[in-house]
Amino acid sequence: ELEKRFIHCLQDNKNLLVSRSYAHQNAGWIINTRTEPAMSWHLKAQVDLGVKEGVGILSRPDYVLYPLMQSEKIKPVAIFLDGFAFHKDSVSDDVQKRQAIKDSGNFWVWTVTWADLQEQGIKHVQNVMALGHNPDMKQPKFYNPFHDTNFATLEGSFRERNSFALLLDYLSDPGNKTLLWQKMAAAFAWVWLDPKKSQDTGAKQKYAYEMQENAPAYRLNALLPDEPFVFGGLLDSCSSSQQFIELAVVVPQQAIKSTTSIEQMRNWLRLHICFDDRYSQDDGYEAGFNGFWWMVNLLQFLPDMTFTSRKAVHLPQEAETVKMQTSVVVDIQPDESWAEILEFGLLSAEEIALLQSLSLPAPTVGYELQDDDGEIIAEADLAWPLQKQALIIDNQDFTPLFESKGWHVAFGPIDESTLQHLFGGDK
Incomplete structure (x- = not known):
């Protein structure tokens, strides 16, 4: 939003x-x-x-x-x-x-x-x-x-x-x-x-x-x-x-x-x-x-x-070296359900291509979980509400809140391993 x-x-x-x-x-x-x-x-x-x-x-x-x-x-x-x-x-x-x-x-x-x-x-x-x-x-x-x-x-x-x-x-x-x-x-x-x-x-x-x-x-x-x-x-x-x-x-x-x-x-x-x-x-x-x-x-x-x-x-300072992904040419399949994600650049081209290669439907990006009173209590970076599947990248504290509502949650980066774990494969 x-x-x-x-x-x-x-x-x-x-x-x-x-x-x-x-x-x-x-x-x-x-x-x-x-x-x-x-x-x-x-x-x-x-x-x-x-x-x-x-x-x-x-x-x-x-x-x-x-x-x-x-x-x-x-x-x-x-x-x-x-x-x-x-x-x-x-x-x-x-x-x-x-x-x-x-x-x-x-x-x-x-x-x-x-x-x-x-x-x-x-x-x-x-x-x-x-x-x-x-x-x-x-x-x-x-x-x-x-x-x-x-x-x-x-x-x-x-x-x-x-x-x-x-x-x-x-x-x-x-x-x-x-x-x-x-x-x-x-x-x-x-x-x-x-x-x-x-x-x-x-x-x-x-x-x-x-x-x-x-x-x-x-x-x-x-x-x-x-x-x-x-x-x-x-x-x-x-x-x-x-x-x-x-x-x-x-x-x-x-x-x-x-x-x-x-x-x-x-x-x-x-x-x-x-x-x-x-x-x-x-x-x-x-x-x-x-x-x-x-x-x-x-x-x-x-x-x-x-x-x-x-x-x-008082936190340990993060490492000064980082690992960058190698740039690759990706092929994104045109699909009406992905239109908003593409329009607003909500995911990178590589991430969209990965999700499509795994035959996953378009997710909701930045899904807000509400309690019974309508208050927002947690957010998932990617969510598939119909399947009650969610991926959380940074804030692990949100995981139990989703799980208490019957969701299956994976915590980690948007990569093939995390997504396979989320949708039933071995991580």
Whole structure:
């Protein structure tokens, strides 16, 4: 449902021309922008990103936007569509995969939630961007040497724009938006700094403790450098902590000098965001969830920026090597029952060909299981409701919920072994 809604929102936008591309199987969509006719994009569904693309953890975004104009200044965008019910408890996995995509340097990574597609503005978002600013850092004598754009102008570049609206802004003018949002992220990082707290021994100790809680081990050297540094952000140590979202900014003391250029300062600044995903039933969690991903979308344009969650901090970091499937030419048989899956790119061409080769009927993709009161309690990645057969890829907690309703469930990737196990063969 979310994938279809996303495509419909693109098609309904008056500033875009969206057409289905049939150049080859599962080719996706061509998007042209009316405001900038020369700017065109190829939107592809279910793209595997791994070592070939420089991504250290294998992942499959719902969509990837590729610019048709070749330019080093314009990056493709890996897009994830997050329904709250099924992503509220998987943030720890999501942040690792999406950070790996950003770390490749080859993509921007963009998260759009269901609420972003349903609502205008940002009323559904916990907006902490304007909180915890240090007024001293906005004074011209401190601000102007390291920033060439007025802070209010930078703040206006995203005001009342939710994640989907911001994605459309990038689509229309990617080169200028990249530069503008780089400046914006650097300016916000700058005004979050608190030089006075940074000189306080007690505050520094508290900050160090917070980083142990909020940052993975590989990030601590940057956030707690051996050399003198200034820190700040939305932190308990700065008396500016917020529920669900904490943010730290660091710059080495040596960078704050008259000879440091605007671009150099942008590269010196280090920013880290942590989402507290431990209590997903708490009031305000959904707004915090929406707000965290909104901030990640915006602040990723700062070169040295990372993001994580409280649960992810203490998980083993996923292996930096991944095994990619070899590209093969696949033959998909035309069939009316597969039309929607093909139209919206819900499965890859290889997966469709595999299912058809096993003579399986078209599944329901993203099947939602309801309890007796009509509440959604679980989701299967693939389901055959008439046969009560379901395949679950990631969330094994959903398996017993389906089984309690009389379903036969297989847990694992969409491959021949898992499917044979599901439909009665040996695994």
